[in-house]
Amino acid sequence: MGQIINGSLVIVGLLLIIVGGVILGIFPTILKQKVSEEMAILKDTDAFDRWKETPVPVYMKYNFFILDNSDNYNSLNDIVLKEKGPYVYKETRIKQNISISLDWEHISYREKKTYEFVPEKSCQKCKEEDYVNVINFPLLGILFNEKFKTFRTTINDTYTKAAKNNTLKPYELEIFLNESVQNILFKGVHYNLMDELNNNLLIPFKLPLLDPNYRINDNYTVLEEEWTINTGKNDLKKLAQIERFDYKTSLINDDMKTYIWNSNPEDVLDSEDCNKLRGTDAELFKPFIDKDDVLYVYEPQICRTVYFKYWKESSVQDIDTYRFRIPQEYYASPLKVKGNMCYCIKERKDNKECDRSCTLDISRCWRRSIGAPIIMSAPYWVNGLHNGEDLRKQVGNKGLTSKLEYNDENFDTYLDIEPLTGITMAAHKRMQMSIEVKGTDSIPLLKKLFDSKANQSYIIPVFWIEEVAEADESQADKFKSMVTNKKKLAIGLSIAAIVLGVILLIIAIVLMYRQRRTGKKIV
Template sequence: MGCCTQKCQQISTFTIAAILLGVGISMAILWNNIFINIRNKQLSVAHDTQGFKMWKETPIPMYMEFYLFNWTNANEFMNNKWPTKPNFQECGPYTYSEHHIREQLTFNENDTITYKTRKIWKFLPEKSKGKLDDKITTINTILASVADTVKDKNIIVQEGINFFIKEKSEPFILTRTAEEFLFKGYDDPFIELAHKLHIKGLDIPFDKFGWFYDRNNSVDYDGVLNMYSGVEDINKLGRMHSWNYKSQLDYYPGECGRVRGTSGELWYPPLDNEVLEVFSPDICGTVKIRKNGTILHYGIKGNKYVAAPEIFDYTEPQNQCYLPKGVHLDNGVRSVQKCKFNAPAYVSFPHFYSADPSYYAGITGMKPDPAEHHFYLALEPITGLPLKVHAALQVNILLQNVKGIDVLKNVKSTYFPMLWFKQTAELTEELSSLGKLLLIMPSAGTYTAYGMIAFGALLLTIGFYLMFKKGWKTIHDEEQLLNQQQTFN
């Protein structure tokens, strides 16, 4: 029932105006903190948060493209002649879908989560330019690794390895299918020999060789990871605390061996940070990415971070600890030998993009393309939401002359490109809509607060105007006025 008296109308008007003004002013002052608290809670990886659900099982479609290098003039070496320049033909992509599931979770008291990641790959022929039964010719990685291990040992050890190569007819040049080189793997007598003889410095933990052998559907391959949940401090969200229970790794000395950065899939709000870091178990270390422009993805603006050539630049003091002891490296590659069972493995950008020309001066077939062969990540700065991922790296094997091993007597020191891979992911349109909803909350709350203040102030002004102008009308006043009009008529 409405107010009948002037006093009731005045109290109602001024009460509503006061409530609107009070709530509006409070929202204007507090809304930003309210939003930040809501955002931080939902982004953090705690039970039942949106961040936990998206991290536990990655909802964004991911793809891995593999490109294998086929050695086209290997026949010259078979005829006991080292080719003037080994020539390589890129084959692929062999494209797989990639899905990540976090398992064996433990929430720790120091605001960290210990977990393992199960990675599942499935071949997608419709997105591939090659077939898994394509024949690829390249060097024998296991033989090259054994030779590298014994290159500085005495001649008796080298001759023993040389005898085994001849006895087992171990080929220096291999032709296998793309599937065998990637996930299926193939048998190699040297693996069995390494297991039996326990060759010092060569630790091969698998029974077949393939670049991704024994990784598909494995929960153990990437090891035990420990990261901050962001519950207590959102600026630590996703940052790695340790890997395999170590925060300082043995693969590199000093700062280069420290576990730092995120896994690349979960991010704290980076705002306008100029440099970010990504930790990768595949290289047992960190890659720095630097802000370089912006992108627009489904209406969301993000900062683009690029892995600059400086990460492989040894003129930079902070990169000196990545250099193997007593070894000179030109800019453009990083040794991962200790990380990869002491195989002479080196990572670079694909096709030696941005590397020193010395790496591809002695080979042909490299076609570095800045648009295709760089490494970048795009993040929404307020939420840390990954918009696009384009992570590309190449694996190379250093082949060297070993006088005591016949098949390596005539080789020239060469960084053999073996394969490169590109991981891509994009935020879907559906998830982008959720992201945009989160991003408009600060403005929506602020505009709502200002609207309430404005409406409350207007109502208050009208109330005072009516009070001083005696414009309030009661029901009794309106009835009298109506009767007068009827009498007049």
């Protein structure tokens, strides 16, 4: 009887170990197959519903660089800027005007974004009606406009004449603009100069009509340009990859002639790559992400593809994720990283502007800058040359300082991605907008610009923004029920079977050992 029991224990133990091992071995394959079936953006699927309406709450945090010595500065050399914010807005996204190809391989849409001010997440006692005194970037953007530089004399003459005729508003005669947050961001600030330029018959039709009501966003409700992406139906590696933006297949302006990034003959290979549409919108990537993957995101705000590399392991709501960030070479000087050369749009590539790190001149991205010398970067130029210290020092005579430590956690852009599904569980996208101007005597009305050092380049920041999106508890629970809990259950049962099998084998061995020592059969 004892031998029968021992034999049964051995057989059952071995079976449990084998079954547990087999499950552990084949479960990843089964799970991958299941994920593969559920991730493509197809009709009547959960993936389509998740894609259509962003389930993760998104918040936009605006931090303005305001003039702190408005009563006693004489030029750009002695301004003092300090940060004020954040002014936080909740952004609600939903995809509209959805058009799907007959084979369900391509899908086109426009995304509707709605903004709502959130006082409890904003700085203490901050209201969107607050006035902030920032560099007058709409005015200076026209006066130093690269796209309209052949008309610059006419523009300056029009400006001077309008001032003499008292048709300009007081803030149109100053290099700093004191205006409310809501007007700068959403409602608009009216510039009579734009009306004057639109009505000036000396300016050729090549100069497009300028919206006199200038603001960063079109309104509290914005309908973005059309995206066309791959659904991943036939190839999950192409899941959510952009194929067209604003009906274009490359980064080209609306004249369909001017590429946004450098297209000089010696750079033709680089320019083709730089002007290529590539990446997703950062909400979703291909499944089965590896640590050595390079992930691409198309960012319409800067008309450029951004790439991310693995940084470290992380977690969001107890969901294991990989943290990917923008690497330092992305911000490097074009003279130091050849692949960045096409992003220096200056006429001469050996000048000092091309040797700057962590600055991106988007003046040739007309849909965003209208030709104004807008400079995009990481906040405080962190990750630039000497970690941006040189650029912070050039702001006024005291430089620019932050209350936060200059590190990647505070100022870099990173994504926390669940590697099995490729879903972004959390995102921190940070970007700073500045304007580049020069001391000049060609605009005598702006005395404080006239008194600045002649032809010296000044990069003056307007604000930096942080886009924060993170899965909340309810969204995390849904994801866990879909993927994580099943994975943990299968692994747990497999390990339990193996452990139980080992225990049964140990019991059988102990019983056999005792039986041999006593020379008796155990009943």
